[in-house]
Amino acid sequence: MWLPGVLVAAAAALLAGTVHTFFPALPLLTLAVAFGIVAGNLPVARRAMTGVLAPGLSLAASRIMRIGIVLLGLKLSLVDILGLGWVTILGTVLIVMLTFVGTYWLGRALRLPGRQPILIATGFSICGASAIGAMSGVVKAKDADTATPIALVTLCGTLAIAVLPVLWHPLGLTDLQFGHWVGAGVHDVGQVVATAQIAGPAALAVAVVVKLTRVLLLAPIVAVVAVGERRRESGISTVTDAPATRPPLVPLFVGGFLVAVLVRTFVPVPGTVLIGVDTVQTYLLAIALFGLGAAVNLSSILRTGGKALLVGLISWTLIATLSFAAVQLP
Template structure:
């Protein structure tokens, strides 16, 4: 073997030695949560992984040697998982919702982010914290929080607080929204649009839609995926804003942040490939399995950073913002669902 080859092999061995404990732990959690999700129909492996990580981190300190692997999961594997999420989306399905419902999706995302940002500023919350909450609650939950964090590089405490709030308030919607739809006398089509436009996580949308009925479930999932697609232009807009704000710094250092992160382009590319209809069903099933496994590993890694003591130090203002954002997005979604259907 030539010297360059030996050097690469040595670096690979060192990388594997540093990362395997955390990767093995995350893989174990993926297996356990996947088995549990198969036996408990309403359970999401992603949400279960976040809870498992938070419980593990607060009951006992994880060994320091697991940190490099868990950091790799929370950064690299997360972005690959988000890119593969694009294979769940076809542009034909989204366009099939019709102009009125597409307008509802656009209004919920843009007005949801705008209203949450405004209220967060009134509460004196930092720009990055309120942006993470706004995008997580208005687009697609923890995945959106982590994706936005990859662009704005918020403090770890802010990112973990936002993810914890997504889990708490999204779970509350699972219990609240189905009986509320019944009490309001909504049919399944209207309820499906409301659920897909209001609930934070894709898995939470599935739980809500399934509790209402089959028609509501199918509509809710497509509406939710339409919100997921808007993650790409939102991240592009955030990147453009940061690029413009830090233009002086970029000139000084000779570097400029990319306008659109690579994993967002990969997400759109996957959606475009899926929309061609040329991917075999077996390949789609494999991609869905890999996407769930990667995001589950990433969510567990992120969950290990959730410290109850740190959340207590954050104070009540993010909690108030999260509650208000949930009500605001749900109200926008309900008004839009009633108008569209």
């Protein structure tokens, strides 16, 4: 029975929204993940989280996550992205690809278990826990493999909210350069907003558009990985002569995401509708991220996650450094 778990996740999302209303500097989605991690590691709640609530939390972390990602596409207008200019767009794409490949290579070099290398690479290079949730479904990652990347990207994204503003003036960045740096280097959309807003509305606008340009890359990267998974499953099927369930060539939710981007770009959607959809999308992702956070076992991560923590910190440093270099370009 999935209903109890979904209701608990929804209640946690509403609580996160309430806290965010009173403390806007705390991103709603980061709060949702944090609430899930806390609930999943409290002894009094752990039994329920792994028992009666587990089916609903699993559904939230998978199907509800995918619906939220589809609706996320309505935030993206290709016109706004093209308005950044080709230098900024190509720089953003290059940063994402270098961070993704570098983090994945480092994770494999340090022999992180299971699908952790690709999940950490996805979360740190694209859009945090949401991207991890999207990729985990494609690569059929186990909860244990997903938990550590979720915890790491939440930790580093939260640290960025405090660290980047401290470095703003010492690094000699203008308001707009700071916004560009934040959009290119911070993981989650909510964390970007929380970090960039201190530099004013112009910096915030640049940060959000740059960030959403990174989000757009979720679709092709997930699609490419899906193709690789399909070929891998075909190889396994050939070697074992056993039928294998191959993932779709392009996951359905990725197609839905791209359709939503096209709708936002070419269809004059009323502003009130966009505001309403944005609210629904945010809370759907909050519900899903609570479910993902609830699967995080901190004691297990503390025992075995030293290498993963190193990969996460290096990846965070890499994307921040590359992003800083990019904002220096004319």
